[in-house]
Amino acid sequence: LEKAGTRDLSFLGHPRYRKYLISTRAAAVILKPENRNDCPAIALVVENPTLAYAQAAALLHPVAHVSAGIHSSAFVHPSSQIAESAQIGPHCVIEAGVGIGEQVSVGPGCVIGKGASLGDGCRLVANVTVCADVKIGQRALIHPGAVLGSDGFGLANDRGRWVKVPQLGGLRIGDDVEVGANTTIDRGSLDDTIIEDGVKLDNLIQIAHNVTIGAHTAIAACVGIAGSARIGRRCSLGGASVVLGHLEVADDVHITAMTLVTKSILQAGMYSSGVPAQPNALWNNNVARLRQLDEMADRLKVLEKNIGERNGDRKP
Amino acid sequence: LEKAGTRDLSFLGHPRYRKYLISTRAAAVILKPENRNDCPAIALVVENPTLAYAQAAALLHPVAHVSAGIHSSAFVHPSSQIAESAQIGPHCVIEAGVGIGEQVSVGPGCVIGKGASLGDGCRLVANVTVCADVKIGQRALIHPGAVLGSDGFGLANDRGRWVKVPQLGGLRIGDDVEVGANTTIDRGSLDDTIIEDGVKLDNLIQIAHNVTIGAHTAIAACVGIAGSARIGRRCSLGGASVVLGHLEVADDVHITAMTLVTKSILQAGMYSSGVPAQPNALWNNNVARLRQLDEMADRLKVLEKNIGERNGDRKP
Amino acid sequence: LEKAGTRDLSFLGHPRYRKYLISTRAAAVILKPENRNDCPAIALVVENPTLAYAQAAALLHPVAHVSAGIHSSAFVHPSSQIAESAQIGPHCVIEAGVGIGEQVSVGPGCVIGKGASLGDGCRLVANVTVCADVKIGQRALIHPGAVLGSDGFGLANDRGRWVKVPQLGGLRIGDDVEVGANTTIDRGSLDDTIIEDGVKLDNLIQIAHNVTIGAHTAIAACVGIAGSARIGRRCSLGGASVVLGHLEVADDVHITAMTLVTKSILQAGMYSSGVPAQPNALWNNNVARLRQLDEMADRLKVLEKNIGERNGDRKP
Numbered sequence: 001l002e003k004a005g006t007r008d009l010s011f012l013g014h015p016r017y018r019k020y021l022i023s024t025r026a027a028a029v030i031l032k033p034e035n036r037n038d039c040p041a042i043a044l045v046v047e048n049p050t051l052a053y054a055q056a057a058a059l060l061h062p063v064a065h066v067s068a069g070i071h072s073s074a075f076v077h078p079s080s081q082i083a084e085s086a087q088i089g090p091h092c093v094i095e096a097g098v099g100i101g102e103q104v105s106v107g108p109g110c111v112i113g114k115g116a117s118l119g120d121g122c123r124l125v126a127n128v129t130v131c132a133d134v135k136i137g138q139r140a141l142i143h144p145g146a147v148l149g150s151d152g153f154g155l156a157n158d159r160g161r162w163v164k165v166p167q168l169g170g171l172r173i174g175d176d177v178e179v180g181a182n183t184t185i186d187r188g189s190l191d192d193t194i195i196e197d198g199v200k201l202d203n204l205i206q207i208a209h210n211v212t213i214g215a216h217t218a219i220a221a222c223v224g225i226a227g228s229a230r231i232g233r234r235c236s237l238g239g240a241s242v243v244l245g246h247l248e249v250a251d252d253v254h255i256t257a258m259t260l261v262t263k264s265i266l267q268a269g270m271y272s273s274g275v276p277a278q279p280n281a282l283w284n285n286n287v288a289r290l291r292q293l294d295e296m297a298d299r300l301k302v303l304e305k306n307i308g309e310r311n312g313d314r315k316p
Numbered sequence: 317l318e319k320a321g322t323r324d325l326s327f328l329g330h331p332r333y334r335k336y337l338i339s340t341r342a343a344a345v346i347l348k349p350e351n352r353n354d355c356p357a358i359a360l361v362v363e364n365p366t367l368a369y370a371q372a373a374a375l376l377h378p379v380a381h382v383s384a385g386i387h388s389s390a391f392v393h394p395s396s397q398i399a400e401s402a403q404i405g406p407h408c409v410i411e412a413g414v415g416i417g418e419q420v421s422v423g424p425g426c427v428i429g430k431g432a433s434l435g436d437g438c439r440l441v442a443n444v445t446v447c448a449d450v451k452i453g454q455r456a457l458i459h460p461g462a463v464l465g466s467d468g469f470g471l472a473n474d475r476g477r478w479v480k481v482p483q484l485g486g487l488r489i490g491d492d493v494e495v496g497a498n499t500t501i502d503r504g505s506l507d508d509t510i511i512e513d514g515v516k517l518d519n520l521i522q523i524a525h526n527v528t529i530g531a532h533t534a535i536a537a538c539v540g541i542a543g544s545a546r547i548g549r550r551c552s553l554g555g556a557s558v559v560l561g562h563l564e565v566a567d568d569v570h571i572t573a574m575t576l577v578t579k580s581i582l583q584a585g586m587y588s589s590g591v592p593a594q595p596n597a598l599w600n601n602n603v604a605r606l607r608q609l610d611e612m613a614d615r616l617k618v619l620e621k622n623i624g625e626r627n628g629d630r631k632p
Numbered sequence: 633l634e635k636a637g638t639r640d641l642s643f644l645g646h647p648r649y650r651k652y653l654i655s656t657r658a659a660a661v662i663l664k665p666e667n668r669n670d671c672p673a674i675a676l677v678v679e680n681p682t683l684a685y686a687q688a689a690a691l692l693h694p695v696a697h698v699s700a701g702i703h704s705s706a707f708v709h710p711s712s713q714i715a716e717s718a719q720i721g722p723h724c725v726i727e728a729g730v731g732i733g734e735q736v737s738v739g740p741g742c743v744i745g746k747g748a749s750l751g752d753g754c755r756l757v758a759n760v761t762v763c764a765d766v767k768i769g770q771r772a773l774i775h776p777g778a779v780l781g782s783d784g785f786g787l788a789n790d791r792g793r794w795v796k797v798p799q800l801g802g803l804r805i806g807d808d809v810e811v812g813a814n815t816t817i818d819r820g821s822l823d824d825t826i827i828e829d830g831v832k833l834d835n836l837i838q839i840a841h842n843v844t845i846g847a848h849t850a851i852a853a854c855v856g857i858a859g860s861a862r863i864g865r866r867c868s869l870g871g872a873s874v875v876l877g878h879l880e881v882a883d884d885v886h887i888t889a890m891t892l893v894t895k896s897i898l899q900a901g902m903y904s905s906g907v908p909a910q911p912n913a914l915w916n917n918n919v920a921r922l923r924q925l926d927e928m929a930d931r932l933k934v935l936e937k938n939i940g941e942r943n944g945d946r947k948p
Contacts, residue, residue: 003507013472014562016562048472048473048474050472050473050481051472051473051474051479053472053481054470054471054472054479054480054481054482055479057481057482057484058480058482061482061484071391073389073391073705075703075705075722075723075740089409090391090409091391091407091409091425091723091741093721093722093723093740093741093758095740107427108391108409108411108427109407109409109425109427109443109445109723109741109759111739111740111741111758111759111776113758125445125447125466126409126427126429126445126447127425127427127443127445127463127741127759129741129757129758129759129776129777129813131757131758131776141467141480143463143466143467144427144445144447144463144466145445145461145463145498145500145777145814147759147775147776147777147813147814147835150757150775150776150812150813150835151773151775153812153832153834153835153852153853154686155686155832155850156645156680156682156683156685156686157680157682157683158680158683160848160866161808161830161848162830162832162848162850163683163686163687164686164690164773164810165682165685165686165689166686166689166690166693168689168693178480180466180469180500181445181463181466181500181502182461182463182498182500182520182777182814182836184777184812184813184814184835184836184853186813186835191635198477198478200469200471200478202469202522202524203463203466203469203500203502203522203524204498204500204520204522204540204814204836206834206835206836206853206854206871208834208835208853216476216477216478218471218478220469220542221469221500221522221524221540221542222522222538222540222558222854224836224853224854224871224872226852226853226871226889234476239522239540239542239558239560240540240556240558240576240872242854242871242872242889242890242906244871244889246646246648255909256912257542257558257560257576257578258558258576259909260872260889260890260906260907260908260909261908261909262889262906262908262909263908263909265909269911269912270911270912270913271909271910271911271912271915272909272910272911272912272915272916272919273907273908273909273910273915274558274576274578275576275589275591275907275919275922276576276577276578276579276589276919276923277571277575277576277577277578277579277581277587277588277589278587278588278589278923279585279586279587279588280572280585280586280587280588282923282926283587283588283589284588285925285926286922286923286924286925286926287588287591287592288926289925289926289928289929290591290602290606290922290925291592291594291598291602292602292929293601293602293605293606293609293925294598294601294602294604294605296605296612296928296929296932297605297608297612299932299936300612300615300616300619300932303619303932303935303936303939304615304619306939307619307622307623307939319823329788330878332878364788364789364790366788366789366797367788367789367790367795369788369797370786370787370788370795370796370797370798371795373797373798373800374796374798377798377800387707389705389707405725406707406725407707407723407725407741423743424707424725424727424743425723425725425741425743425759425761441761441763441782442725442743442745442761442763443741443743443759443761443779457783457796459779459782459783460743460761460763460779460782461761461777461779461814461816494796496782496785496816497761497779497782497816497818498777498779498814498816498836514793514794516785516787516794518785518838518840519779519782519785519816519818519838519840520814520816520836520838520856532792532793532794534787534794536785536858537785537816537838537840537856537858538838538854538856538874550792555838555856555858555874555876556856556872556874556892573858573874573876573892573894574874574892590874590892590894591892591905591907592892592893592894592895592905593887593891593892593893593894593895593897593903593904593905594903594904594905595901595902595903595904596888596901596902596903596904597902599903599904599905600904603904603906603907603908606907606918606922607908607910607914607918608918609917609918609921609922609925610914610917610918610920610921612921612928613921613924613928616928616931616932616935619935620931620935623935623938623939
C-alpha cells in the first residue's frame with residue numbers, strides 16, 4: 001500500500017497497514033468491507049483480502065512453465081522412471097529405482113536417493129537432497145538445501161559409548177506440502193515419519209524421526225520437533241518453538257514463538273512460554289529473583305501463616 | 317597466547333586470556349597499553365588489539381588468489397555475463413541472464429538462479445544457492461549451504477487449507493556482507509528483503525521475507541527474524557534470539573542470547589530475556605512457581621492489604 | 633510393538649510402550665527381565681534392550697556395500713590420494729591434495745576442499761561440504777547438507793564497521809563421529825576446533841570456532857555452541873539449548889532442552905532453564921509478573937520486616 005504505484009494492485013491484509021490506505025496510489029486495493037470507505041482507489045471488497053490477493057497474484061504471476069527434459073549434465077540411473085513431462089536440471093543425480101511424476105521440476109544440483117518417488121507437479125527448487133525411499137505426494141514445493149529422509153538421531157548407550165540404532169523406517173509426505181530452505185526431516189527408525197497433506201514448513205526446521213505432522217498444520221522457522229511427537233491437524237507453531245519427544249499435540253493447537261512444549265497438549269487452544277525482552281538491567285534483576293522464586297514462595301507462605309495466626313480464624 | 321610458539325604473533329583481545337600473557341612464548345604480542353608491562357615478548361601496543369590482529373593476519377595470510385576461468389564441468393547459460401577475471405568452479409550452475417563481476421569466485425557446486433547478479437569481488441565458498449533475481453553487492457563472502465532469496469513463508473487460509481501467497485519481491489544485499497553456513501534469507505513477498513552494507517550474519521540464521529537489516533549490524537548463529545521486521549544499524553543480536561514479525565528495532569540496539577523480542581524497541585540499549593541455567597532440581601522448583609506467579613502476586617497484594625489495615629493509615 | 637507383524641522382531645526400550653507389549657503380534661521381542669512375563673512372543677531378555685536392538689538391526693540390515701570407484705561425472709584433482717576401495721559419487725568435487733581412506737563413501741554432490749582428509753570407512757551421504765584442511769578420523773557418518781570447517785564468526789570493530797578476523801585454524805574430528813543434516817561446524821580462528829571420538833551431533837546444530845566437544849558427548853538438534861566453549865566428555869545437550877562463548881562444561885553434564893548456559897558448569901549433573909508451555913492466557917499473566925519480579929521481591933521483604941517488627945524479636 002505504502003509503495004504501490006499507479007498501475008499496481010495492492011491489498012490490506014493486516015490492520016497494521018490501514019494507515020497507508022488513505023494515501024495509497026495503488027490502482028486497486030483488495031480489502032474488507034469495513035475499510036471500503038477509506039479507499040481512494042478501486043476497492044475490491046472481499047472477506048479474506050490476503051487469500052484474494054494470493055489468488056490474484058498467482059493468476060498474474062504464474063509459476064514458470066516446466067520445460068520437459070533431462071539436462072545433459074544430470075546423472076540419471078537407467079532404472080529410474082522419469083515422466084516425459086518432467087524437467088531434470090543441470091548436475092542433478094537421480095539414483096536407481098526413482099520414480100518421478102508428470103510436470104515435476106527437479107532444479108539444479110538436487111540429489112534423489114534410490115527408490116524415492118516424487119508425485120505429479122512436485123517442484124524441487126535447487127540443491128535439495130531426497131534420501132533413499134522417501135515418498136513425496138503431488139505438488140510438493142521444496143526449497144533449496146532442504147534434506148528429506150536423513151537418518152534419525154537414534155542411539156543406544158553401551159557403557160559410555162554410543163551405538164547407532166539403524167534408521168530403517170521411511171518418510172512419507174502427502175500432497176500440497178511446502179518445505180522451507182535448509183529444513184531437515186528425518187526418516188523413521190522403524191515406522192515412518194509422516195507429513196500429512198497441506199502441511200507448510202518454513203526454513204531451518206528440524207522434524208525428528210517418527211514424528212507425525214497432521215494435515216494443514218503450519219510451522220514457522222527454527223522450530224524443532226523431537227522424535228515420535230505427534231502434532232495434530234490445523235495447528236500452528238510459532239518460530240523457534242520446541243516440542244519434546246513422544247508427546248501428543250491435539251488438533252487446532254496454536255503455539256506462540258519460542259515456546260517449549262514438555263507435556264502433551266490434549267485440548268485445542270493457544271499455548272505459550274516465550275519470555276518477552278526487557279531492558280537488560282531490569283531483566284537481570286528479575287531473572288535473578290526467578291532463580292530464587294521457590295524460596296520466595298516459601299517466604300510468602302510463612303507470612304500468610306503468621307498473619308493468619310494473628311487474625312485468629314480469619315483467613316488472610 | 318597459551319599455545320603460541322617462538323615464531324608466532326599473538327594478541328590479547330579479551331581480559332579472560334590475560335593470565336596467559338606472562339608465560340607466553342610468542343615472539344610478539346599485540347596488546348593494549350595497560351598490558352604492556354606484563355608482556356615478556358615484543359609488545360605491539362594498540363588501542364584495539366583484535367582489530368590490529370585482524371589486519372596483521374589478513375596481511376600475513378591473504379585470501380587465495382582467484383584463478384580466472386570457468387571450469388569445464390560448470391554449466392553456464394550463454395545469456396549470462398561473466399567477467400573475464402571471475403572464477404566459476406566445478407559443477408556450478410549459472411542460469412540465464414546472470415551477471416557476475418570482476419574477481420568473483422563462485423566455488424564448487426553453487427547454483428545462481430536466473431537474473432541474479434554478484435558484484436565485484438564476491439566469494440561464494442561452495443554449495444551456495446542464490447535464487448532468481450537476487451542482487452548482491454561487492455565483496456560479499458557467502459559460506460557453504462547458504463540459501464539467498466528463497467520464497468518467504470506467505471500463506472493465506474482458505475477454510476482450513478493454506479494457499480500460497482506468491483513471493484514476488486526480491487532480495488538486495490549491500491556491499492561487504494558476510495553470510496554464514498546454512499543461513500537462509502528469504503526474498504520479499506512484494507517489496508524486497510534488504511540486507512544493508514557491512515552486515516555480518518553467522519551460521520544457521522533465518523531472515524524472513526521483507527526484513528530489513530541495517531548497515532553494520534552483526535547477528536550471531538541460530539537467530540530468527542520474522543517477516544517484515546526492521547532491524548536498525550550497528551545492532552548486535554546474540555545467538556538463538558528471535559525478533560517477531562512487523563517489529564522495528566532501533567539503531568544501536570544490542571540483544572543478548574536467546575532473547576525473544578515481542579514489541580518494537582525504539583531506544584538504543586541492551587535488551588534481554590534469556591534465562592540462565594540452574595541445577596535441574598532447583599530449576600524445577602523455581603519454574604513450577606513461575607507458572608503460579610500471578611497467583612503469588614495476588615496473595616502478596618492481599619497480605620499487603622491486611623498488614624496495611626492493621627497498621628491503620630500507615631502504608632506497609 | 634504396536635504395529636509389528638508376525639515375522640517382525642521388536643523391542644521394548646521405553647516404559648511408555650509397555651502397554652503395547654501384551655497384545656503385540658511380533659515374532660520376538662527384546663526386553664528387560666522385568667517385562668519377560670508379560671511377553672506373548674519369544675522374549676529375548678537383555679539388560680539394555682535398545683542396545684541389543686541396535687546390534688540386531690545392524691546385523692539384519694547391514695549398511696550398503698561401498699562400490700569402489702570414482703564416478704565419471706566427479707571432478708577429482710590429480711594431486712588427491714583416493715584409496716582404491718573408496719567410492720566417489722556423481723558430481724562430487726575433490727580439490728587438490730585431499731586424502732581419502734579405504735572403504736570411504738563420498739555420496740553425490742559432495743565437495744571436499746583442498747588438503748582435507750577422510751579416514752577409513754567414512755561415509756558422506758550427499759551434498760556435504762568439507763572445507764579446506766579439515767581432518768576427519770575413521771568411520772565418520774556425515775549427513776546431507778552438513779558443512780564442516782566453515783569460517784568462524786570472528787569480527788573486530790573499526791569505528792562502527794566490522795573487519796573480518798581471518799580464520800586460520802582448522803577443524804579436527806575424531807573417530808566414530810556422526811554429524812546430522814545441515815549441521816555446521818566452524819574451523820578455529822587460530823587453534824583448531826576439535827570434535828573428539830564418538831561425538832554424535834543431530835541436525836541443524838551450530839558449533840562455533842575453537843569449540844572442543846569431548847568424547848562420547850551427544851547433542852540434540854538446533855543446539856548452538858558459541859566460540860571457544862569447551863564441552864566435556866559423555867555430556868548430553870537437549871534440543872535448542874545454547875552454551876555461550878568461552879565457557880567450560882565439565883564431563884558428564886546433562887543439559888535439558890532449551891536451556892541457556894551462561895556460566896561455566898564445573899560439576900557433573902543435570903542443568904536446566906527451559907520454561908514449559910502453559911495455556912496462553914495463564915502464561916501472559918505469569919510472564920507479566922515475571923517482568924515485575926524484582927519489585928515483588930522488594931515488597932515481600934518490606935512485609936517480612938513489618939511483620940517482624942510487630943512480632944518483636946521473633947523472626948517471621
